[in-house]
Amino acid sequence: MSAVVDERTSVGRLGDSITRPDGTAKVQGSFAFSSDLSAENSLWGATLRSPHPYARIVSIDVTPAYRISGVEIIVTAADVPGKATYGLITQDQPVFASEFVRHVGEPVAAVAADHPETCRRALGAIVVTYEVLEPLTDPERAIDGSHPPIHPDGNVIRHQRIVAGDVDATGEVVVEGEYEIGMQDQAFLGLEAALALPDPGGAGVELHVATQWLHEDRKQIAACLGLAEDKVRLALGGVGGAFGAREDISLQVHACLLALRTGRPVRIQYSREESFLGHVHRHPARIWMRHHATADGHIVKIEARMVFDGGAYASTSSAVLINGITHTQGPYKCANAVVDGYAVRTNNLPCGAMRGFGVVQACFAHEGQMDKLAVACGLDPIEIRLLNAIETGDRLITGQVIENVAPVARCIRDTAALALPDEPVGGHDGDPMRLPGGAGRTADARHIRRGIGFAVAMKNLMYSEGFDDYSTARCRLANGVVTLKFATSEVGQGFVTIAGQIARSVLGVDDVVLDPIDTGVGSAGSTSASRQTWMSGGAVNAACQKVLGLLFAHVAATNGVEAWSLRIDGSDVVDASGAFRLSVVEATSAISFDETVEYRHKPTEDLDENGQGDCHTAFAFVAHRAVVDVDPELGLVKVIQVATAQDVGRALNPLSVLGQIEGGIAQGLGLAVMEEIIMTDGRIRNPSFTDYLLPTFLDMPNVVATLIEEPDPIAPLGAKGVGEPPTISSTPAIVAAIRDAIGKPLDRVPVRPSDIIGLV
């Protein structure tokens, strides 16, 4: 039943491009995703959702639904035994709406029944009477106070300023722009799904669920169920993608509640439409920026105003906002700044974490500005960026000094040095699939213009603003076999590969067994913020190092050698003289070592009222160059090539890094030219893969990548997180290339065909 990886990983040490231990099963279709989980005697659960963006609930009548044969139980807000609300930062989101519904799709009730079809009928039979209210859908109205509060916590989730240096400083060159970022969806393929198993007598519950953070889920679930945390056990169900959308609770409390109330296992599985309604999205944002620079192109001051639409509930909006405003400058030196940022509450769909977490929005704006600045100063896009590139030791607009390795100039130069595509428009073979429009055969090569665009990004790694960010790992060594236990959510990023590589390298073993991923060990923190290689990797490394110390002490004591002189050489313990050699297998044949470690990064600070403080842990950098072919008459785009040089610290598994780079670019391309949740008056217009378009293979460009390996002394293994940066500057690079091809400004993503043509 368990879907977690529980097999011996393939042999490979740090730096090797080994394949995933779960890769074969995933390709062959035998990997159990959370939607594949089942149990004897289980019921199906389903959720009744609000059809309105904003309404008062007058009454809920569930009695007609109970008349349907096969319906076991219906629960509403009145049935939630513990805390009525949940949330990652503030608990402002109801398990079930009670007095008001604040967004389309908000859960109102849940049913457990013998069959999904019975559930569907039961949901249709529940009578909810609503008093429909005027929704707040314009973020500016949340700020100016012209709409009454839609939540007791108010309509502004957070307002934060950054004031740095001389606010009156001016430059000889001033460029200004307004930018808009549409609402992107994480659109993972493995829909939300869980299986809840009640303990006998309802004393507790076990939940198998696809999530990014088992322990945080457990904390929120236990609070809502009114149970002690140790009565709620979570195990990771096979995860089919996450990208931030599984950081918030969705069906977790509902499934557990239904299981506890019926005393039977309950499965819930969302449909695609429900998934669009049931998880948070990337914040749509409006950003104004004004850059002041010297005539020769050095940035003097940046002014900005950013508004992030958080939708109906807070989720991680306040942290997304901080990421956005603290990345206003991008990877460029800047001494003076005035930044005003808002994260607001509206009756639009709730927004929260998505790969890039606020920096995607900021980067689209600051890179648009850098191109404008280049034109205004008579420099090319690469020169202006090199001129301002940030370095280790530079002070950010928050006052924080960059302690990381910061090879920004090298990212830019190495990207620019990668070969441009040699294929002409339409390719060498005249295949229409190579042209914009692809299979639709809309264009001939003579209709197409090619453009090149450049963008650079800086991204914070790990959690910020004083969060106690840690990860736990347990390492056992016996008979030459290492067994690792951690609660690190494997969402596809490949920690299950890296963990084994760390253990093999540190302890000189070939065999590493990964225990099931569950709450049977301390928290690993979230699989987000590009943090798990650093954090859980750091924890696994530290646990293995501790075991190594015990191993050396044991070998020293039993073999009459000095512990300090020992080291691992291949699969053996050797001493400095080279005279002593004993295999790790032999050394551990009748003894075992077992260590659990919590790894923490250095503490961070809150921002003060002027946005000053060492709020971030570490930074990674990346540059992208995009080559696009554009059909200016139809407004269609084909991205031909994306070149990138990424600051990775140290590539622990180069193949895995490349996978993150290619996947991140696909997601960045999606935001650039096609991915958007379209909302009208608080209602989603395109909750399906017919209308929410994701890039296909035919849309994916050739990716050429250089990994910049300058091991970061701050990072436990020298390795920086690599998951988010590829998504961030790929989007503005592609848009810059489209601008270059058509010679028009484009200030919103995704770029639509009508934007390229200039149709209203």
Next chain:
Amino acid sequence: MPVLVPTTLDEAVSAMAADPDAMVLAGGTDTMVEVNAGHRRPSCVVVVNRVSEMRSWTYDPVAATVRIGAAVTYAELLEPPLATLLPALAEASRTVGSPQIRHAGTLGGNLGTCSPAGDGLPVLSALDAVVPLASTAGERSMSVHDFMVGVKRTAREPGELITAVTVPVLSGWQGYAKVGVRNAMVIALATACVAVDTASASVRLAIGSVGPTILRCAQAEAFAASAVDFAASSASADAVRRFAELAAAASHPIDDHRASAAYRRHAIGVLASRLLRRAFPNE
């Protein structure tokens, strides 16, 4: 809910007679989406893709027609010699979904659904295809223009089955183009098919996704027939421009979340001009 899987046309027609409102499943690439979304709750399903008569196609060189069984898939339409006889239909078929969808979806299903965005339909319209319908009362045939009535509405009566589509083989260039916001596997924002018949010195233009059903552009066609030089394969730049204007004027698109009416109308003009230039490459 009964699911009937007939293997002969007689069995299929009888099944339809038993429940005239039965849902016909001819690949299911559109129908099953509707069922899964809860938009359709069929009382009975008749699956036709194992009916041998509907699975094959025949070419009649004397009549110069191809009769394509309703359960022939898009993947099969992409293969020669069918693709050589009806190249525009092959081009349209290539725009349908993914390889998996093209192996399931059928031309008969495309007709039966009759979406304004149906990828194969502009080709059938431009080629003046004929649709045979069978029931226990016998077979009748009607022009595809009469068959396609409106948005997802056809002239098929309850109990009737689309058995095939008969498509004339023309002597002249033909081609298809489709605009979508992705380079494959995308719903059409605008489609167009131009088919030249040198024997009758005519140019046909059918457009899709810009009206309640597929539209023929009579004015543009009449203009082209008089403005192009069939023998020299030439059309002046002015003629191409005028053809595009007339095509755009013939469209009746709507605004929706996929695109504005203005964009769709504009796109029809661009597609019409480019297709006419492909048909008549010389200026």
